Amino acid sequence: MAAGMADTAAVDSSISSNHQFDSTLRNFAVEVLPIVPDCPIGEHSRIQVIEGVEVSREATITFPVAILEQCVQACRVSTYADSSRLPLLCRSAHFNRQTRQCSVYSDAINPNGYLEYKPNQNVIYIEKICIPDTVLPMSCDDVFRRIPQHILLGHASEVISVASENECVLECIKAKTMRSVACHSVLHYPDFASLNCILNVHTRHTKNQYFTPELAYKVDYVELGSCVTGSALGR
Incomplete structure (x- = not known):
């Protein structure tokens, strides 16, 4: 009888330990991977x-x-x-x-x-x-198309200095309001410290004959969707 009670106590203790471990594991997972x-x-x-x-x-x-x-x-x-x-x-x-x-x-x-x-x-x-959200409303969710090592030759609308490619894209979105330029694509030269962002009113579709590979310098061509150019708030 005593042995049976001891076995039951051991099982209860084991279950309690497992529950405690599961609880600790869940808490640990939440701490490691916060939302x-x-x-x-x-x-x-x-x-x-x-x-x-x-x-x-x-x-x-x-x-x-x-x-x-x-x-x-x-x-x-x-x-x-x-x-x-x-x-x-x-x-x-x-x-x-x-x-x-x-x-x-x-x-x-x-x-x-x-x-x-x-x-x-x-x-x-x-x-x-x-x-x-002050630049682009949430209702606009068009995809941005990026093509490395390609340029739109000879069609720069404005050349500006930016700290990152994302900033270059943002300047294009805001250009209609801030610069009176209907920007539809950009060229970003990440290895250049200044004058490294080119805003274009044209794209590879409107000036396809001038869209060409670039091998001399590191560059990204990024194209905005029609929703982006039409919905930009530009603030």
């Missing part, structure tokens, strides 16, 4: 896309998806395709059209982050950028 916003207060993330490049570093998290939009949404809200939460805050991802795999990263490729990239025609690279 934090993608962008500072007053800003919301938009999606920038590059076709034909992938992150050079192997992803720590890769999972299957049926279509590109599932990978985009997964990175937007930092979840797997089944809506369970990722163990990181997704800043960029790439979708492999051949394998139907979505790989997510907590950083972005240069110049917006520290990751390197390489060509891969089967891959679409996705990156989140933060845009202030």
Whole structure:
């Protein structure tokens, strides 16, 4: 009888310990992975896309998806395709059209982050950028198209100095209000300390014959969607 009571007490103690461990583990998980916003207060993330490049570093998290939009949404809200939460805050991802795999990263490729990239025609690279609500209303959610090492030759509307590529894009969005320029695309030269952002009223579509590869300097061509150019608040 005494032995039976001892066994019962041991089981109760074990169950209590397990419950305590589970509770501690849950609390630990909450502390390690707090719910934090993608962008500072007053800003919301938009999606920038590059076709034909992938992150050079192997992803720590890769999972299957049926279509590109599932990978985009997964990175937007930092979840797997089944809506369970990722163990990181997704800043960029790439979708492999051949394998139907979505790989997510907590950083972005240069110049917006520290990751390197390489060509891969089967891959679409996705990156989140933060845009202030005072510049672009939340109702406008068009994708920004980015093409590395290409320029729109001879069609600069204005040349300005910026601290980052994101600032260059913001200046383009605000240009209609602040500069009386209907900016539709930019060229950003990250290795130049000044006069490194070119605002263009044209795009690769309106002046296709002047859209050409650039091999001498590091540069990104970024194109705004029609919703962005039409809805910009510019404050």
